[in-house]
Amino acid sequence: MTTELDRFSHLDSVIHGWDPRTRIAGLFVFALAITRLSGTLLAVALAASMVVFALSRLPASYLVERVRWPGIFFAALAVLMPFIYGDRPLVVVGPLVLREEGLQLLLTTACRFLSIVVLGVTAFGTSRVTDSVRALRSLGVPAILADLMLFTYRFIHETGRELRGTRTAVKLRGFSLRKTGPRALRVISALIGSLLVRGWERSEEVMLAMRLRAYSPGGSRRAEGKPNLADFAGLVLCVIAAAAAVLAELRQGGG
Amino acid sequence: MSCGKPMLEVTGLRFAYSGCADVLRGIDLRMEAGERVGVVGPNGSGKTTLFLNLCGALEPEEGEVLLHGRPVRGVLSERGAGMVMQNPDNQLFCATVEDDVRFGPENLGLSGQQVKSRVEEALRITGMSAIADRPPHHLSGGEKRMVSIAGVLAMKPDILMLDEPASSLDSRSRRRLISYLQDADQVMMIASHDLELILETCSRAILLDDGRVVADDAVRALFADGSLMREHGLETPHSIRSRQDLGTPDTNQIER
Amino acid sequence: MSCGKPMLEVTGLRFAYSGCADVLRGIDLRMEAGERVGVVGPNGSGKTTLFLNLCGALEPEEGEVLLHGRPVRGVLSERGAGMVMQNPDNQLFCATVEDDVRFGPENLGLSGQQVKSRVEEALRITGMSAIADRPPHHLSGGEKRMVSIAGVLAMKPDILMLDEPASSLDSRSRRRLISYLQDADQVMMIASHDLELILETCSRAILLDDGRVVADDAVRALFADGSLMREHGLETPHSIRSRQDLGTPDTNQIER
Amino acid sequence: MHIPDGILPASACVGGYAATGVATWLSLRRISRRGDAELGIPRASVMAAVFFVASWIHIPVFPVSTHLVLNGLMGVVLGAYAFPAILVGLFFQAVMFQHGGLTTLGVNAVIMGIPALMAGCAFRILTDRWPGTRMTTVWGFFCGASSIAVSVLMLTAVLVVFFGGDIDPSTEEDVVDVLFLSHVPLMLIEGVITASMVRFLRKVHPEMLDGGR
Numbered sequence: 001m002t003t004e005l006d007r008f009s010h011l012d013s014v015i016h017g018w019d020p021r022t023r024i025a026g027l028f029v030f031a032l033a034i035t036r037l038s039g040t041l042l043a044v045a046l047a048a049s050m051v052v053f054a055l056s057r058l059p060a061s062y063l064v065e066r067v068r069w070p071g072i073f074f075a076a077l078a079v080l081m082p083f084i085y086g087d088r089p090l091v092v093v094g095p096l097v098l099r100e101e102g103l104q105l106l107l108t109t110a111c112r113f114l115s116i117v118v119l120g121v122t123a124f125g126t127s128r129v130t131d132s133v134r135a136l137r138s139l140g141v142p143a144i145l146a147d148l149m150l151f152t153y154r155f156i157h158e159t160g161r162e163l164r165g166t167r168t169a170v171k172l173r174g175f176s177l178r179k180t181g182p183r184a185l186r187v188i189s190a191l192i193g194s195l196l197v198r199g200w201e202r203s204e205e206v207m208l209a210m211r212l213r214a215y216s217p218g219g220s221r222r223a224e225g226k227p228n229l230a231d232f233a234g235l236v237l238c239v240i241a242a243a244a245a246v247l248a249e250l251r252q253g254g255g
Numbered sequence: 256m257s258c259g260k261p262m263l264e265v266t267g268l269r270f271a272y273s274g275c276a277d278v279l280r281g282i283d284l285r286m287e288a289g290e291r292v293g294v295v296g297p298n299g300s301g302k303t304t305l306f307l308n309l310c311g312a313l314e315p316e317e318g319e320v321l322l323h324g325r326p327v328r329g330v331l332s333e334r335g336a337g338m339v340m341q342n343p344d345n346q347l348f349c350a351t352v353e354d355d356v357r358f359g360p361e362n363l364g365l366s367g368q369q370v371k372s373r374v375e376e377a378l379r380i381t382g383m384s385a386i387a388d389r390p391p392h393h394l395s396g397g398e399k400r401m402v403s404i405a406g407v408l409a410m411k412p413d414i415l416m417l418d419e420p421a422s423s424l425d426s427r428s429r430r431r432l433i434s435y436l437q438d439a440d441q442v443m444m445i446a447s448h449d450l451e452l453i454l455e456t457c458s459r460a461i462l463l464d465d466g467r468v469v470a471d472d473a474v475r476a477l478f479a480d481g482s483l484m485r486e487h488g489l490e491t492p493h494s495i496r497s498r499q500d501l502g503t504p505d506t507n508q509i510e511r
Numbered sequence: 512m513s514c515g516k517p518m519l520e521v522t523g524l525r526f527a528y529s530g531c532a533d534v535l536r537g538i539d540l541r542m543e544a545g546e547r548v549g550v551v552g553p554n555g556s557g558k559t560t561l562f563l564n565l566c567g568a569l570e571p572e573e574g575e576v577l578l579h580g581r582p583v584r585g586v587l588s589e590r591g592a593g594m595v596m597q598n599p600d601n602q603l604f605c606a607t608v609e610d611d612v613r614f615g616p617e618n619l620g621l622s623g624q625q626v627k628s629r630v631e632e633a634l635r636i637t638g639m640s641a642i643a644d645r646p647p648h649h650l651s652g653g654e655k656r657m658v659s660i661a662g663v664l665a666m667k668p669d670i671l672m673l674d675e676p677a678s679s680l681d682s683r684s685r686r687r688l689i690s691y692l693q694d695a696d697q698v699m700m701i702a703s704h705d706l707e708l709i710l711e712t713c714s715r716a717i718l719l720d721d722g723r724v725v726a727d728d729a730v731r732a733l734f735a736d737g738s739l740m741r742e743h744g745l746e747t748p749h750s751i752r753s754r755q756d757l758g759t760p761d762t763n764q765i766e767r
Numbered sequence: 768m769h770i771p772d773g774i775l776p777a778s779a780c781v782g783g784y785a786a787t788g789v790a791t792w793l794s795l796r797r798i799s800r801r802g803d804a805e806l807g808i809p810r811a812s813v814m815a816a817v818f819f820v821a822s823w824i825h826i827p828v829f830p831v832s833t834h835l836v837l838n839g840l841m842g843v844v845l846g847a848y849a850f851p852a853i854l855v856g857l858f859f860q861a862v863m864f865q866h867g868g869l870t871t872l873g874v875n876a877v878i879m880g881i882p883a884l885m886a887g888c889a890f891r892i893l894t895d896r897w898p899g900t901r902m903t904t905v906w907g908f909f910c911g912a913s914s915i916a917v918s919v920l921m922l923t924a925v926l927v928v929f930f931g932g933d934i935d936p937s938t939e940e941d942v943v944d945v946l947f948l949s950h951v952p953l954m955l956i957e958g959v960i961t962a963s964m965v966r967f968l969r970k971v972h973p974e975m976l977d978g979g980r
Contacts, residue, residue, distance in 0.1 A: 113773030151812030165345035493749035
């Protein structure tokens, strides 16, 4: 399982150069607007998201990798939704009724999902996690939460390594984690339990190490440069596009 | 080549973690019953990966690992190769020492009685019977190490492979470990940066670098070859070196 | 007693973790500017606890720790004692090397420019400038160690305390660490089981056992005292021992 | 069980964020009142990482496999920190694996986090009144299973509120039943794992169960 969020943060592109604060805020507002769109407007928004992604020069394979997981969820939805949602039947196959609204909703949902994921991947894949979290902090995320995010990110890797080590050890003593049954559950509990205890003990040392380096929560932090005019222009562009799209959608809905 | 079948025979072993360059680039080695072999080499030379291949936790890409003439497949079999991992914390995950030692034999599908006697024996051999009821998370480094050895011994492996057994032990626990290793009646391979430990416990040593066996010789002869050792990022242990400095003829030590 | 004030002066230091027996049972020691002192002793002798008391992370129950004549209180102050802990994994908590080194100076509330120059200097001194952008989980053991040292150096401590700096390093990284320590222009205390490392980097050594200073002497003289060492669970390093075995005159050792 | 991006309308997303904001604010206020924020943050981050990684362990439940949520256990171990820790965990799941979503982060945090806080409180109250090893294990099962149950109920409620109007009532009932029943195995598994974990921690590291205090 790859957890490398920083993998493509070093690339050089317009999006990479966009200040993380304005970038995350702008793309987020746009993504939020997309949850309100449908029809042609949604198609345009999807295209716009794709353009932003292309501008970021992130490889397409990165996106495909990201979409694989929730793809399963959508497959399930695709099977279910068209048959239960709405009341205008489109095709009737035996006891099953394929409904128009269901199909439409599925399409709409899938498009919204895709464009939001594309925007999210672009927003967070184009700077290092540290910079993204700092940006979130200046966007109003509480300092304690921001610290929590940074340290958690770091220890995900450490704990992941411990889990791999323990898995190997379990395997070396003849147990397969693919087994089912009460004993498997017991082993898994013991395994997670020992990760927890190790985590707890690790946290005592981490606390000490932080105090040794004068940590206080949300204490003085790096004074960051201000976003420049172009950064703000990007943000304003996003907000205007989002507002315009939503207004257009509302007018369409009204008319 | 030698009398009869060797206990362990490895030919042309290659291995790579998926998507990475080869870690093992063609390893050949043989080991007779009763031998005790040290494996040395810089970090990243492939020691741990070699062990994981020998005990069947990793599948070789090319080449073969034969134990008693039979290929090693998977790790479930009894009388195979057992491995004690470098970090005992990875290995000790049950609520008590006894449960932990019991874990392996239980997976072998033995009867309750057999499991019990195995656990008792393993704890006795390693001297850990007294702490059988304690949770392993609160033991000292030396105790953790001995319990993790007991956990593997309880599976009665033909070969016991120890990966960095002395790491983070203090001098007292290290000394206790060494005397256990010296007395144990068990075929072993020991990978360690602690060359003095290898020197005291093994008769033969293998120098691994960059996934290849660079040298395979009597332990003293190998460690005394200063230029070879330096070339592969190792230092001749002081116990050998000082004698050399003083002009004492090496390998076969003079008596005091 | 000596010329002027000592840099560090510890008198009658006692400490116990809440609800436990005393770990430190009355420690007295002095350290002059420019000294480099090794601290040795078996596991559980109180080395780490002593360090934590000296840098103010723990509050002594009795006794005093004076740095430049001022009592040490808390750890927030600059120019205090900095400590590099044993396990670098628990010490590198930021997502990149540079962020990690920056962590301390930022908490001290320095200006952006000052922080920047501190970080650059610390990375340069430890030779880690090239990997400033890497995440800590991709580093080798030796690199992690050097980065954790850089993180403390960036706070410009008067004394740098290193707890088991060589643990789990291979021979190459250990050698690099030793040559860094030898060249560094920094007052240090080094606690280690690796007596050869202490021998190569320190001029004076303190032997701690059961929370007391058992011996405080020139490093060679202390390590050569075989019976004292053995009594406290330590072994005279081979580099000294072999010379003794062969009759090389050494401090005050009886010949066999 | 996390709602991906694109499913919920904007109003739900904004509402979720608002509720999450309030819950986070309340949690953080409670934390800073206790005065151990300095020590709590590294602890909560390390534990959040452990819970995050534990969700990588797949448990085979014929014919599919599920992954653990463990929000009940988080409540028991982390107390007030459980909510921010879950929020952070969900954020990383969303940006690393697109599991859950960014616009739905607020809603998902409420669905997972509120039951965790409830489980923490319940565990503290129940073990205070009926202590003892056996009872503690029972309470562990109860908190583990019920926090999943509450999460599923909240999830169902959200879906029904935003989609219910357009589904005919009998189908809606079926869907709700299926949604709930399909989570029963997970409830039992989480209950069993939380119970044996609580027993394990009680034996090995009892102070880890004081999170709700």
